[in-house]
Amino acid sequence: MINTFKQYWANKFIQWLTVRVPVASEFELSNRNIFIFPTRFGLVYILVLLILFLLGTNYQNNVIILLSYLMGSFFITVKLTAFFNLKGLVIRAERYAQGFQGQDIPVKITLDANSAKHGLTLGFKDQSTTQVKYAGKTSNSNPKDRQTEVTIYFHANKRGIISPGRVKILSEHAFGLFRVWSWLDFGHELVVYPHPKAIASKHLLEMPSVAEDGELAVSHRDGDEFKELASFKPGESMSRVAWKQLARGQGKLTKHYHQLTGQRRHLSLDMLPPVSIEQKLSYLCYLVLQYSQASYSFGLSLTQKHINADHGEQHKQQCLRALAEFIG
Structure with a gap:
């Protein structure tokens, strides 16, 4: 029953997300495609703030009430800082990628921003993630260095033409009170070849x-096809040297093939x-x-x-x- 309920709302969210953030080759993060919610630490912070406020008002302690106001102001400031850390970030991705079954297929992502963006995490759902310490233009950087190339990976368990789904970009900057993220659909198409297996x-x-x-x-x-052994000639590849014969004292010979x-x-x-x-x-x-x-x-x-x-x-x-x- 619970799983059915979760699946129902998950499907509803995907349908809403498809309309809200449709497929595109480039995204600029804004209030339309950025989501923000307190982390567990942030929820505990809110709980402590409320407890302090109730204690202050109950005992009419102005110092405790002032402390709760300061904590509330700090909470709102961190929320705005976390939001603007992602806002304005432009993300581009190559739509097509290829690789072999059983391997991690690399997908190239380009991050572009006029200001520094800190503590970014990118990846596909249920896949390994890539950490980016900072991206975008900083005060000391060259204006041309505002772009950052990032590689994320999709582990392909089966061959075929695979759609890996949306890319999640996440940040908990700053202080870890808020989690800010976005789900972006670049319409990726991964061509997964069979795993090459040697055959004699x-x-x-x-x-x-x-x-x-x-x-x-x-x-x-x-x-x-192997043809014969011949005397080694200067300039021939060392990979063709018959090392067994050399070890037996038969001289330096090379393998020749049809x-x-x-x-x-x-x-x-x-x-x-x-x-x-x-x-x-x-x-x-x-x-x-x-x-x-x-x-x-x-x-x-x-x-x-x-x-x-x-x-x-x-x-x-x-x-x-x-x-x-x-x-x-």
């Missing part, structure tokens, strides 16, 4: 690859061993990254998505997004 080339099933002359060839392995250039490979679910769909997508993600790093030309076929063979950063992003959007 011997575990790949036979897959067709197309040579430059258009003839079909069959590749049993992923990546370059360069499988001139072939266009095609990745598909059928070329993978019989495992779950999510594991297959993780394998394909790994292969896409490996092939892109090696500058191979490759294509990708999923159930309802076919991408022609190509190479380059744009092609890699297209393939990774297709894996993220795949519905098995």
